[in-house]
Amino acid sequence: MGKAQKKTGKGRLDKYYKLAKEQGYRARSAFKLIQLNKKYSFLESARCCIDLCAAPGGWLQVASKYMPLNSVIVGVDLVPIKPIPRVVTFASDITTTQCRNLIRNELKDWKADVVLHDGAPNVGTAWVQDAYSQSELVLMSMKLAAEFLIKGGTFVTKVFRSVDYNNLIWVFNQLFGKVEATKPPSSRNVSAEIFVVCRDFLAPKHIDPKFFDPKHVFKDLTASASAVGEKATTNFQVNVFQPEKKRRNRHGYDDGDYTLFKKAGAADFIRCQDAIAFLGSVNKIAFDTEEEKEWLQLDITTPDVTSNCDDLKVLGKGDFKALIKWRTALREELGLEVKTKPTDELTETVEITQLVDEEAEIQNELERLNAEAAARAKRERRRANEVKTRTIQRMQLQMTAPLDIGMEQNDAALGHGEDVFDLDNAAKALRGKGGKARLGEDEDDDSDEEEAVDEEEEEDVLDSEEEQERKVAGLEAELDGLYDAYQEHLKERDAKYKVKEARKNNKERETWGGIRKADSDEDSDEEGGWDKMEQAKDRTGEDSSSDDSSDEEEEDDHDSAIAGKKRRRTDSGDSAQKSKKARPLAKLDESQAAQKLSRAAQVWFNQDCFAGADLDMGDSESAGEHTEDIDEMSVLSDAEPRSSDDEDGFEVVPQDPDDDIEMWDVDGENEDEIKQAKIRKHGLTTAEAVTIAQQLVNREKTRTQLIDDGFNRYSLNAKDGLPSWFLDDEEKHYKPNLPVTKEAIAALRAKMRALDARPIKKIAEAKARKKFKAAQRLEKAMKKAEGVNATSDMTEREKAKQIEKVMQKGMATKKKKEIKVVVAKGAHKGLKGRPKGVKGRYVMVDSRMKKEVRAQKRKEKANKKRKRT
Numbered sequence: 001m002g003k004a005q006k007k008t009g010k011g012r013l014d015k016y017y018k019l020a021k022e023q024g025y026r027a028r029s030a031f032k033l034i035q036l037n038k039k040y041s042f043l044e045s046a047r048c049c050i051d052l053c054a055a056p057g058g059w060l061q062v063a064s065k066y067m068p069l070n071s072v073i074v075g076v077d078l079v080p081i082k083p084i085p086r087v088v089t090f091a092s093d094i095t096t097t098q099c100r101n102l103i104r105n106e107l108k109d110w111k112a113d114v115v116l117h118d119g120a121p122n123v124g125t126a127w128v129q130d131a132y133s134q135s136e137l138v139l140m141s142m143k144l145a146a147e148f149l150i151k152g153g154t155f156v157t158k159v160f161r162s163v164d165y166n167n168l169i170w171v172f173n174q175l176f177g178k179v180e181a182t183k184p185p186s187s188r189n190v191s192a193e194i195f196v197v198c199r200d201f202l203a204p205k206h207i208d209p210k211f212f213d214p215k216h217v218f219k220d221l222t223a224s225a226s227a228v229g230e231k232a233t234t235n236f237q238v239n240v241f242q243p244e245k246k247r248r249n250r251h252g253y254d255d256g257d258y259t260l261f262k263k264a265g266a267a268d269f270i271r272c273q274d275a276i277a278f279l280g281s282v283n284k285i286a287f288d289t290e291e292e293k294e295w296l297q298l299d300i301t302t303p304d305v306t307s308n309c310d311d312l313k314v315l316g317k318g319d320f321k322a323l324i325k326w327r328t329a330l331r332e333e334l335g336l337e338v339k340t341k342p343t344d345e346l347t348e349t350v351e352i353t354q355l356v357d358e359e360a361e362i363q364n365e366l367e368r369l370n371a372e373a374a375a376r377a378k379r380e381r382r383r384a385n386e387v388k389t390r391t392i393q394r395m396q397l398q399m400t401a402p403l404d405i406g407m408e409q410n411d412a413a414l415g416h417g418e419d420v421f422d423l424d425n426a427a428k429a430l431r432g433k434g435g436k437a438r439l440g441e442d443e444d445d446d447s448d449e450e451e452a453v454d455e456e457e458e459e460d461v462l463d464s465e466e467e468q469e470r471k472v473a474g475l476e477a478e479l480d481g482l483y484d485a486y487q488e489h490l491k492e493r494d495a496k497y498k499v500k501e502a503r504k505n506n507k508e509r510e511t512w513g514g515i516r517k518a519d520s521d522e523d524s525d526e527e528g529g530w531d532k533m534e535q536a537k538d539r540t541g542e543d544s545s546s547d548d549s550s551d552e553e554e555e556d557d558h559d560s561a562i563a564g565k566k567r568r569r570t571d572s573g574d575s576a577q578k579s580k581k582a583r584p585l586a587k588l589d590e591s592q593a594a595q596k597l598s599r600a601a602q603v604w605f606n607q608d609c610f611a612g613a614d615l616d617m618g619d620s621e622s623a624g625e626h627t628e629d630i631d632e633m634s635v636l637s638d639a640e641p642r643s644s645d646d647e648d649g650f651e652v653v654p655q656d657p658d659d660d661i662e663m664w665d666v667d668g669e670n671e672d673e674i675k676q677a678k679i680r681k682h683g684l685t686t687a688e689a690v691t692i693a694q695q696l697v698n699r700e701k702t703r704t705q706l707i708d709d710g711f712n713r714y715s716l717n718a719k720d721g722l723p724s725w726f727l728d729d730e731e732k733h734y735k736p737n738l739p740v741t742k743e744a745i746a747a748l749r750a751k752m753r754a755l756d757a758r759p760i761k762k763i764a765e766a767k768a769r770k771k772f773k774a775a776q777r778l779e780k781a782m783k784k785a786e787g788v789n790a791t792s793d794m795t796e797r798e799k800a801k802q803i804e805k806v807m808q809k810g811m812a813t814k815k816k817k818e819i820k821v822v823v824a825k826g827a828h829k830g831l832k833g834r835p836k837g838v839k840g841r842y843v844m845v846d847s848r849m850k851k852e853v854r855a856q857k858r859k860e861k862a863n864k865k866r867k868r869t
C-alpha cells in the first residue's frame with residue numbers, strides 16, 4: 001500500500017477508512033452493515049429500524065440509504081448523534097427504562113423490522129478488556145429487540161469472542177429461527193468482534209425474563225471459568241514446555257485479569273504449588289522485597305538466573321529448567337523442600353534421580369501434548385476436507401466467487417467454534433479450497449496420513465516469522481491463482497466479458513509509455529531519440545523490400561515512417577516548422593489507426609531531447625529547443641510526483657477538474673492515453689500548464705520542485721504489488737454502486753430509441769413543407785367549394801357534384817410525376833430528342849451504366865454479408 005498507510009493504531013488509514021471518508025460515512029463501521037446487508041438483505045424490505053448504540057451514525061446513514069424512502073429510523077446512543085435526514089435520534093442509555101420509553105413514544109404501536117446493535121461499552125480505548133459488560137450490553141439490546149421487533153424481524157448484533165459467546169448464541173437460538181455468526185470483510189481481523197445476524201424472530205407471547213438476565217444467561221460462568229482455568233493451566237504449561245510456540249488467548253481474557261504483562265515476586269514463585277504453571281503465566285519475576293533481595297546474594301542465584309527472571313517470555317526450554325532447578329535449590333535452602341538425603345554423596349544421587357524424574361515428567365507432558373496436537377490436527381484436516389469438498393462443488397456449480405471464500409471460511413470456522421483469526425487455519429482451509437486443479441492430489445485418501453505427518457512437522461516450525469511470511473505469500477499466490485481461474489471461467493462463460501477483456505488488452509497494447517528515459521534492457525529503446533528514428537527509417541527501407549507482413553513489422557514500418565516524417569520536418573531548419581514539431585501527431589492523416597498513432601507517439605516521446613528536458617534543466621540545450629519540447633511537457637501542470645524509485649522521468653497525470661479522479665484504475669495505464677489525446681486535441685489547455693512550461697524553459701523551477709509542488713492527497717495511491725483481484729474489486733467498489741432498476745434502464749432505452757427515431761432536420765422540413773402544402777390545397781378547395789355553393793345558376797345536385805369534385809382534388813396527395821427510363825439501345829441508340837412512343841417525362845440511360853450500377857449493388861450486398869459473418 002501507499003506510504004500513507006498507517007501501520008499502528010490498527011492500521012487506521014485502511015481501505016474502508018478511506019472509502020468511508022470518500023463516501024461521506026461518519027464511521028468506517030458503515031461498511032460492516034453494508035456488507036452484512038449485502039449478505040442477508042434485511043434493509044431493503046424494512047419499514048422500521050432501531051439502531052441501538054448508533055453514534056456517530058454510520059449505520060444510521062446506511063439504513064437511511066438502503067431502506068425505502070418513507071421508512072422510520074430511530075437511533076439511540078449515550079452520546080448525541082448529529083442529525084441525519086429521515087432519522088430520529090436521541091441520547092440515552094440502552095440499558096435503562098427511560099430509553100425503552102423513548103423508543104416506545106417514538107414508535108407508538110409500530111413494530112420494528114430490524115433492530116441493529118453495534119454497541120461497545122465505553123471503557124476508554126481498550127474495549128476488549130471488558131468482554132463481560134459487552135455481553136451484558138448485547139443481552140440488553142436483545143431485550144429491546146424482543147420488545148420492539150415484529151414477528152419474523154431481524155436482529156443484528158456485535159458480540160466478542162469470550163467465554164459468554166456460546167451462552168449468547170444459545171439465547172439467540174431460543175428466540176430466533178435462524179442465527180448466523182459472520183465476520184464481514186471490513187471488520188478488522190485483529191478485532192475479536194463478530195456479528196450475529198438473528199433472523200425470523202419467533203415473537204413468543206411470553207418470554208421468561210431470565211433470558212435477559214446476565215446472571216442467568218452467564219451463570220455457568222464459574223463452571224466454564226474452571227474449565228477455562230484448566231485450559232489456561234494447560235496453556236501455561238505449554239508456554240514452558242514449548243516456549244517457542246506463540247499462542248493466542250482464544251478463550252478470551254480471564255475475569256479481572258485484563259493486562260498482558262504480568263509481574264510476580266520471586267517469593268511467589270518459590271512458594272507456589274505449580275511452578276510450571278507459574279512460569280507460563282508471568283512475564284517477569286521481580287526481587288523487590290528484602291527477603292527476595294537477600295536471595296540475590298546467594299551463590300545459587302547466578303547472573304543467568306536473574307537475567308532469566310527479567311523476561312520469561314524470551315526463555316527457551318533449557319532456561320526454564322535452570323529456573324526450576326534454582327527454585328528447588330532455594331526451597332531446600334529455606335526448608336520448604338524436605339531433604340531426604342543424609343549425606344552429600346547421597347544428596348547428589350537423589351538430586352540426579354530428581355532431575356531424571358523431572359525429565360521424565362517433562363517428557364510425559366510433551367508426549368501428551370503431542371498426542372493432543374495430533375488429534376487436533378486430524379480433526380482440523382477432516383473439517384478442512386469437508387469445507388474443501390463443499391467449495392469445490394460450489395465452484396463447479398459456479399456458485400462461489402473466490403472473493404466470497406473469506407467470508408464463508410469465517411462462518412465455517414465460527415460454526416465449529418474455531419478461532420476465526422487463525423492464519424494457519426485459513427491457510428489450511430484455503431489449501432482445501434484449492435480448486436479443481438488440486439482435487440486430484442487431495443482426493444487421494446492414502447496420502448492423508450502422510451499429509452498429517454507433514455502438517456505436524458510443519459506446525460512445529462510455523463511459528464517462526466519467516467515461516468509465517470512464507471505462508472502469507474503462499475496464501476496470496478493461491479488467492480491469485482484462484483482469481484485467475486475465476487476470471488478464466490468468466491471468460492469462458494460470458495461472451496461480453498471476453499469482448500471487454502479483449503478491448504482492455506487492445507488498450508494496453510496501444511498505451512503510450514509516457515516521457516521516460518529508455519530502460520537499459522530494452523534493446524531498441526536504449527538508443528532512444530533520433531538514433532532510434534534513424535534506425536526505424538533504415539528498417540523501413542529494408543522492410544519495404546520484404547514481403548513479410550506480420551503485425552509487428554507493420555507497426556514498425558509505420559513507426560519508422562512517422563519517424564521519418566518528423567526527421568524531414570526538423571531537417572528543413574525552418575523555425576516555424578520547428579515550433580510545430582511538438583504537435584506533429586495532430587497533423588497526421590486521420591486514416592491512420594489510433595493504435596499506430598500511439599506507437600508513433602512512443603517513438604516520438606522517447607527521444608533523448610525530451611528525456612533531457614525533463615530530467616535535468618541544467619544541461620546545455622538552448623531555450624529554443626526547450627520551447628519545442630515544452631508543448632508535450634506542458635501537461636506537467638497536473639503532474640504528480642512519482643515514487644522515489646522511479647527517478648527517471650515525470651509521470652504525467654492529466655487531471656481535469658471536472659473529471660472523476662481514477663483512484664483505482666486497474667489497467668493503470670490509460671492516463672497516458674488520455675494525456676496524449678488531450679495534447680493532440682487541445683495542446684496546452686490550462687493556465688497552470690503554460691505557467692509550468694514557462695518556468696521550466698526559464699529554469700525557474702527544477703524537476704524536484706515540480707514533484708514537491710505536485711504532491712496532493714492522491715499522490716500516494718500506489719498500486720504496486722497489490723493483487724489484481726484486489727484492484728479489480730476496488731475499481732468496482734471504490735465508488736458507491738447504486739442499484740438500478742430494470743424499469744429505469746427500459747425508460748432510458750426508450751428515450752434513446754425515440755432520439756434515434758427522430759428524423760434529421762431536412763426530412764423534418766420536407767415533411768412539414770408537404771403538410772403545409774396539403775393544408776394550402778385544402779384551403780383553396782374549400783374556398784372554391786364556397787364559391788360553387790354561392791352561385792345561383794346551378795341546381796343543388798350540380799352544386800353537390802361540383803363541390804365533391806373540388807374537394808377530392810384538394811384533398812388528394814400530389815402524385816410524383818413518373819420519370820420513364822429509356823435505354824439507349826436498338827431503335828433508341830444514338831437518338832437525339834424524344835424517342836418515339838414515349839410520353840411524359842423520360843430519361844435516357846446507357847445500357848452499360850445500368851449493368852455497372854447492378855454490379856455495384858451486388859458487390860455491396862456481398863460485402864455486407866461478409867461483415868455480418
Ligand SMILES: C[S@@+](CC[C@H](N)C(=O)[O-])C[C@H]1O[C@@H](n2cnc3c(N)ncnc32)[C@H](O)[C@@H]1O
Binds near residue numbers: 026053056060077092
Ligand atoms: C462502535 S460505536 C457504534 C458505531 C455505530 N454503529 C456507527 O456506525 O456509527 C459504539 C457506540 O456504543 C455506544 N454505547 C456504549 N454503551 C452504550 C449504552 N449503554 N447505551 C447506549 N449507547 C452505548 C457508545 O457511545 C458508542 O458510540
